[in-house]
Amino acid sequence: MRILVVEDDPWVANLLRKALEGEGYAVDVVDSGDDAIWMAQAGVFGAVVLDVGIPAPDGLEVTRQLRANKCWTPILLLTGRGQIEDRVAGLDAGADDYLAKPFAVEELHARLRALTRRLLVDRPAVHRLVCRTPVRLKSNMCSPLFPHLATTPRPVTAMPSCTAIRTSRSSTGPATPSSSSTRRCAWA
Numbered sequence: 001m002r003i004l005v006v007e008d009d010p011w012v013a014n015l016l017r018k019a020l021e022g023e024g025y026a027v028d029v030v031d032s033g034d035d036a037i038w039m040a041q042a043g044v045f046g047a048v049v050l051d052v053g054i055p056a057p058d059g060l061e062v063t064r065q066l067r068a069n070k071c072w073t074p075i076l077l078l079t080g081r082g083q084i085e086d087r088v089a090g091l092d093a094g095a096d097d098y099l100a101k102p103f104a105v106e107e108l109h110a111r112l113r114a115l116t117r118r119l120l121v122d123r124p125a126v127h128r129l130v131c132r133t134p135v136r137l138k139s140n141m142c143s144p145l146f147p148h149l150a151t152t153p154r155p156v157t158a159m160p161s162c163t164a165i166r167t168s169r170s171s172t173g174p175a176t177p178s179s180s181s182t183r184r185c186a187w188a
Contacts, residue, residue: 001046006036033057052079067094074115
C-alpha cells in the first residue's frame with residue numbers, strides 16, 4: 001500500500017519514510033501544501049500522513065481542500081500541536097485521525113493500520129428501507145429508527161415492519177442488495 005507523507009522537516013520526513021517502509025508500505029514524501037494537494041489527487045494512496053505546520057497552505061487547509069475536492073483518502077494529521085482545541089480543529093477540517101508529536105512509531109503504525117483496514121472491508125454504499133404495509137403513528141410515538149417522529153405535530157405514515165437492505169458496490173458493477181446483509185426490523 002502506498003502512503004503519502006507530507007512533512008517539511010527533512011529529518012522527520014526521513015524518519016517517517018524509514019519507519020513506514022520498514023512496515024512494508026511504499027512511501028512518497030512531499031514538503032509543501034501545494035505538492036500535497038497535487039499528489040493526493042493525482043495518485044492512489046492508502047493514507048496521507050500530513051504535518052499541520054507545513055508551508056502554505058498548512059495541513060488544515062490541505063485537508064479542507066482535499067475533502068472539498070472529494071478526495072476521501074484517509075488523513076492522519078501529525079503535529080506538535082496537541083491541545084484539545086487543535087485536535088478538534090484538525091478532525092473538524094476533515095482528518096480521520098490526529099497524532100501529536102512526539103509520538104511512538106508503534107502508535108503511528110497502529111493508527112495507520114486502523115485507517116487502512118477500513119479500506120479493505122466491503123462497506124455499504126447505501127442503506128435504505130424497503131417497507132411493506134403503511135400504518136399511522138400517533139404524534140407522541142417514537143421510533144428508534146426515526147426519532148424525529150416524536151416531535152411531529154401530526155400523525156405520520158410509517159411502516160409496521162420493514163427490511164433494512166444494505167447495498168454493496170462491487171468494483172465491476174452497480175450497487176446491489178446483498179442477501180447476507182438483509183436484516184429484519186419491526187415496530188410494536
